[in-house]
Amino acid sequence: MTGAPLLASVEDLDFTRYVRDGDGVLWAQACAEPRTLVEHLMRQRPAAGLKAFVGIPVARTLYRENARGMTLHSYTGAGANADLYSAGALDIVPAHYSSFPDLIRNGVIKADVVLVQLSPRDSRGHYSLGLAREYLADALATARTVIGEVHPDVPWTHGGPTLTADDLAAVVPARHPPVESPRTGPKPVHRAIAANAAALIEDGATLQFGVGALTEAVLDELHDRRHLGIHSGLLPDGLVPLIERGVVTGERKSVDRGKTVGGMLLGTRRLFEHVDRNPRVELRATSYTHHPAVLAAQHRFVALNSAVEVDLTGQVNAEVAKGRYVGAVGGAVDFLRGASRSAGGVPVVMLPSRAGSAGRIVAALSGPVSTPRSDAGVVVTEYGSADLRGLSLSQRVERMIALAAPEHRVRLDRSADAVLATARATRHA
DSSP: OOOOOBOSOGGGOOGGGTOOTTOEEEEOOGGGOOHHHHHHHHHHOOSSSOEEEEOOOSSOOOOTTTTTTSEEEESBOOTTHHHHHHTTSOEEOOOOGGGHHHHHHTTSSOOSEEEEEEOOOOTTSOEEOTTBOHHHHHHHTTOSEEEEEEOTTSOOOBSSOEEOGGGOSEEEEOSSOOOOOOOOOOOHHHHHHHHHHHTTOOTTOEEEEOSSHHHHHHHHTOTTOOSBEEEEEEEETTHHHHHHTTSBOOTTOSSSTTOEEEEEEESOHHHHHHHTTOTTEEEOBHHHHTOHHHHHHSTTEEEEEEOSEEETTSOEEOSEETTEEOOBOTTHHHHHHHHHHSTTOEEEEEOOSEETTEESEESSOSSOOSBOGGGOOEEEETTEEEEOTTOOHHHHHHHHHHHSOHHHHHHHHHHHHHHHHHHHHSOOO
């Protein structure tokens, strides 16, 4: 590639120079989405048969009408992706997050053209990737063409890689600042679940957490802890007060001591400003954040993930709710397995006991098995926690019924014999 000057406007960018028929296009997700470039791509439609791999949609840049003629794949049904999937405009890749680097490098997930959001250049002429590294960093290594958009509000973040003009085919000024993902106030049930989950977290633990209100609720419960560390796929707003109060220091981490490590930022300007040029926070590639050896090496690694429903033997559905694909396989199994192999680690799955009048502790899952019962750890609801590690099937059933909503326990107890008969007669992955 030759050095790319900053174009005056995105309107000066002609995608037909860079995108070929049948290309795979990939861009950063969530707050790191390069909205100016994606919107321009969807307007221009520069080639036939384009395939795009997309992630969490915080800004709604894709919808059924503007996606016509493109093949869209995603690992998640979160947000607007659920509507795209229901409309037949998007297909799901039900893969573990840790597999994406190899899938991209091997061309199974095509990344011929990669679109990136960038911070302004530093004194050496280097751009930072700002709000995300994760699988984007792996895609950069295989892309034929990389095109960037620059906005002054994109923070400079550590962890590499950085890009120079020589790495970019074109650079445009962004029309939009980074989209923010404000936290939603936890409901009372979230706070009750969070209190039970927080009881599993000791001083000096290293934490991972998934997307959602339960994550923020758990962080709110940790203000009396000390020396916590972070190694997670995402970093949310709720970390900032914990870092500022000296709760999160990373000083007892066994890997990346003193560093908060994540794959992407999912929050607001408060978070973006905190990490800007902060050497104690590093964003790293998925090939590092989700690597099993890295996770297992973290002592007292606590993985905090949520679920749609859990059955009486510990199988987890994290993908489908009421017939709609709303979640993901994602990185939950990667992190739960990492916590299981960590010295003093705790693999945690959190969920409310009910959704409306329906129970979420169930005799049989209504969706796919996202996490098999062989990876079951500690399940937490507002009614307590159940450590399923090493328990027999009958012991698990008893513990899980105690986590269910009281009005559902008699029915679940009546189902127990049938559940055990089926579980003992069926082989599960």
